[in-house]
Amino acid sequence: xxxxxxxxxxxxxxxxxxxxxxxxxxxxxxxxxxxxxxxxxxxxxxxxxxxxxxxxxxxxxxxxxxxxxxxxxxxxxxxxxxxxxxxxxxxxxxxxxxxxxxxxxxxxxxxxxxxxxxxxxxxxxxxxxxxxxxxxxxxxxxxxxxxxxxxxxxxxxxxxxxxxxxxxxxxxxxxxxxxxxxxxxxxxxxxxxxxxxxxxxxxxxxxxxxxxxxxxxxxxxxxxxxxxxxxxxxxxxxxxxxxxxxxxxxxxxxxxxxxxxxxxxxxxxxxxxxxxxxxxxxxxxxxxxxxxxxxxxxxxxxxxxxxxxxxxxxxxxxxxxxxxxxxxxxxxxxxxxxxxxxxxxxxxxxxxxxxxxxxxxxxxxxxxxxxxxxxxxxxxxxxxxxxxxxxxxxxxxxxxxxxxxxxxxxxxxxxxxxxxxxxxxxxxxxxxxxxxxxxxxxxxxxxxxxxxxxxxxxxxxxxxxxxxxxxxxxxxxxxxxxxxxxxxxxxxxxxxxxxxxxxxxxxxxxxxxxxxxxxxxxxxxxxxxxxxxxxxxxxxxxx
Numbered sequence: 001x002x003x004x005x006x007x008x009x010x011x012x013x014x015x016x017x018x019x020x021x022x023x024x025x026x027x028x029x030x031x032x033x034x035x036x037x038x039x040x041x042x043x044x045x046x047x048x049x050x051x052x053x054x055x056x057x058x059x060x061x062x063x064x065x066x067x068x069x070x071x072x073x074x075x076x077x078x079x080x081x082x083x084x085x086x087x088x089x090x091x092x093x094x095x096x097x098x099x100x101x102x103x104x105x106x107x108x109x110x111x112x113x114x115x116x117x118x119x120x121x122x123x124x125x126x127x128x129x130x131x132x133x134x135x136x137x138x139x140x141x142x143x144x145x146x147x148x149x150x151x152x153x154x155x156x157x158x159x160x161x162x163x164x165x166x167x168x169x170x171x172x173x174x175x176x177x178x179x180x181x182x183x184x185x186x187x188x189x190x191x192x193x194x195x196x197x198x199x200x201x202x203x204x205x206x207x208x209x210x211x212x213x214x215x216x217x218x219x220x221x222x223x224x225x226x227x228x229x230x231x232x233x234x235x236x237x238x239x240x241x242x243x244x245x246x247x248x249x250x251x252x253x254x255x256x257x258x259x260x261x262x263x264x265x266x267x268x269x270x271x272x273x274x275x276x277x278x279x280x281x282x283x284x285x286x287x288x289x290x291x292x293x294x295x296x297x298x299x300x301x302x303x304x305x306x307x308x309x310x311x312x313x314x315x316x317x318x319x320x321x322x323x324x325x326x327x328x329x330x331x332x333x334x335x336x337x338x339x340x341x342x343x344x345x346x347x348x349x350x351x352x353x354x355x356x357x358x359x360x361x362x363x364x365x366x367x368x369x370x371x372x373x374x375x376x377x378x379x380x381x382x383x384x385x386x387x388x389x390x391x392x393x394x395x396x397x398x399x400x401x402x403x404x405x406x407x408x409x410x411x412x413x414x415x416x417x418x419x420x421x422x423x424x425x426x427x428x429x430x431x432x433x434x435x436x437x438x439x440x441x442x443x444x445x446x447x448x449x450x451x452x453x454x455x456x457x458x459x460x461x462x463x464x465x466x467x468x469x470x471x472x473x474x475x476x477x478x479x480x481x482x483x484x485x486x487x488x489x490x491x492x493x494x495x496x497x498x499x500x501x502x503x504x505x506x507x508x509x510x511x512x513x514x515x516x517x518x519x520x521x522x523x524x525x526x527x528x529x530x531x532x533x534x535x536x537x538x539x540x541x542x543x
Contacts, residue, residue: 001087001137001391002030002095002435003038006055009080009103014050021051023455023468032086032095035416035425037394037436039446041487042457047466048439049150051457052142052395055437056154056185058083059140059393062100063184065112066127066136070181072161075154080110087135087391088433098135136184139392141383143188145376145401155187163315170251177254182305186387191341193379194351194367195311198224199304200382202285202293207419208300208385215407216374218356218365221285225352226263228310229278248277250316250348259306266292282353299421301386313348314341372402381418388420390433397439405444412448443483446475456487494524502526511537 003025008018025038040048058081063071080102086095097117102110114132115122125132144151162183169175188196201209201221213219231248252260260279264270266289267281283289297303344350354367380399387394400408416426423429438445446454451471458467471486484490494502498521505514511534518534521527 001085001393001433002026002032002036003055003083003085003393003437004028004030004097005082005084006051007082008051008054009082011050011054011076011079011081014047014054017047017464018050018054018466021047021466021468023051025455026452028086028097030086032088033432035432035434035436036453037412037415037438037449039449039454040437040439040457041441041446041454043459043488044441046457046459048457049397052397052437052439053151053153054079054081055083055393056140056142056151056395058100058102059137060154060158060185061102061112062114062127062136063140066114066133067184070184071158072165072183073157075157080104085435087137090134096135137391137393138389139184139186139387141186141188141387141392141394143380143383143394143396143399145190145398151395151397152187152189155185158183158185159187159312160315162309163312166253166256166309166313167251167316170253170256176251179255180253180309182309188379188383190375192308192311193375194224194354195304195307196379196382196386197221198351198354199300199307200385202290203297203300203303204382204385205419205421211414211418212378212381212385213356215377216370217359218370219359220357222355222357222364223282223284224354225283226281226349227278227347227352228260228281228349229276230348231275231277250313256309256313259310262296262306266296299386300382304386307349310349317346317348373404373407376400376402377407377414381414384415384418384425385420387434388422388430390430392434394434394436394438396436398441399438400440400442400445408442408444411445443480443487446471446483446487447478447480448476450474450476494526502530505530506533509537511541 004027005022005024007022008014008020010016011018030036040051042048054076057074057076057079060071061074061077061079064074081100082103083100085098085100087098089096099115099117099122100112101115102112104110112127114125114127114135116125116135117123125135142151142155162180165180169178169180197212198221200212204212209220230250230252263281264279266283268284268289269282271280272278273280293303297306356365356367356370358365376399380396384394400411403411416424418425420429423432425432425434440446451474454471454475455468456471459465460467471483473482473486475483475486501517502521505517506529508514514530514534514537518527518530521530
């Protein structure tokens with residue numbers, strides 16, 4: 001799929017910041033098969049993160065209406081919007097031009113709808129039909145490198161709805177055996193890092209595993225432990241019923257019981273503690289371990305989904321009062337609201353003792369000793385390896401925030417060259433039929449993109465509204481200084497302390513002082529100008 005236009009009519013979630021914003025992202029003649037990320041750049045507070053959050057909320061509302069068994073709730077039912085995009089349709093050569101919308105209808109409550117363009121006219125789609133569901137994203141993947149409630153909120157609503165559905169089905173004997181469908185919204189943050197990494201390093205192809213760890217100090221997964229405890233003080237207790245096989249704390253669906261059995265079969269060793277209804281699985285990773293996992297899970301994404309479903313049970317270990325508060329504050333659009341994270345000892349599912357083989361066979365490296373940048377790169381690339389099917393939408397909020405400059409320079413090339421199950425993303429493959437919006441404050445990302453794919457966000461000081469434009473200079477291959485000047489009005493980029501020294505020297509009439517203090521400055525245009533000032537002062541004094 002490819003996003004073409006986003007029109008935010010009203011979004012209370014952003015405090016009116018985005019109201020009226022109408023952004024043309026691409027032309028309707030764009031190729032659906034090419035993977036061409038869009039870069040959203042600009043200063044803090046300019047609405048970049050809010051825009052991708054609203055896009056996630058809009059699609060969540062549509063998915064909730066069209067496939068309510070996958071998206072069980074919506075985070076912002078008052079959002080009014082229009083989003084146009086292209087998407088491939090099964091058994092059709094040409095992409096479909098689609099308009100997703102929720103528009104005001106007088107005094108009637110606004111409802112979501114989907115239209116497709118036929119011979120130049122918009123034709124309304126039946127949201128209850130399977131054909132319409134196929135015109136929506138297969139996955140909306142949100143990524144945030146920190147505790148960003150702005151982007152996370154719709155995804156947390158989705159996760160909470162899934163956890164409650166599991167709880168209801170597990171307590172109902174007639175639905176207990178039914179699998180609970182995955183959510184289409186998929187949040188990747190620090191809390192899901194190990195789920196992504198373990199799944200990829202167990203079931204990813206060797207080329208994919210190498211790509212994830214190539215810049216880290218490790219070369220493979222050595223061993224890890226999973227702990228699942230179903231009866232503890234934080235878990236809600238189910239009422240005992242005669243004749244039924246009930247657990248002591250959190251009840252599981254048949255699907256989750258199956259995952260427990262499969263993990264046990266793959267484990268190098270395991271221990272069950274009946275008094276706490278807890279399981280400890282230890283895995284020493286060998287090729288035989290990978291064969292065992294591959295006999296139960298068809299792909300890294302399938303294994304990730306199983307691990308993530310177990311991890312989402314942690315929501316059920318949160319006291320009911322806290323979960324109810326989250327629901328209320330979500331409806332009131334209080335963005336400080338976030339599902340509290342249980343302490344490790346109260347978690348239903350957690351990883352422990354994750355160890356890697358060091359590069360060059362130099363022993364092992366513990367997971368916690370990896371840097372934030374190593375964590376972030378492996379997580380980002382691992383996510384994009386797993387989600388390699390068509391019609392996925394990536395919404396990435398500062399995906400390179402913990403990278404060093406060298407890694408930032410390589411970000412886009414690494415993503416385009418990334419091997420996936422369906423080919424490299426830059427090639428014409430199913431993995432290419434996806435879209436990606438990423439926010440950044442870095443000049444490195446837009447330097448890899450043509451200016452048509454770069455959107456500069458700024459806030460109008462007079463109106464308080466957000467303005468979006470393409471750069472006036474060609475960004476592809478240009479210098480970082482030029483991009484910083486165009487996007488942030490920093491010309492050239494020198495920090496405040498040396499800038500103050502330069503300003504002081506520019507005001508000086510002592511050429512000897514300027515020459516001496518210039519030796520402390522690095523090369524820059526300003527230093528050249530100071531040298532010229534020294535020559536002028538020397539000519540004036542006759543020296």
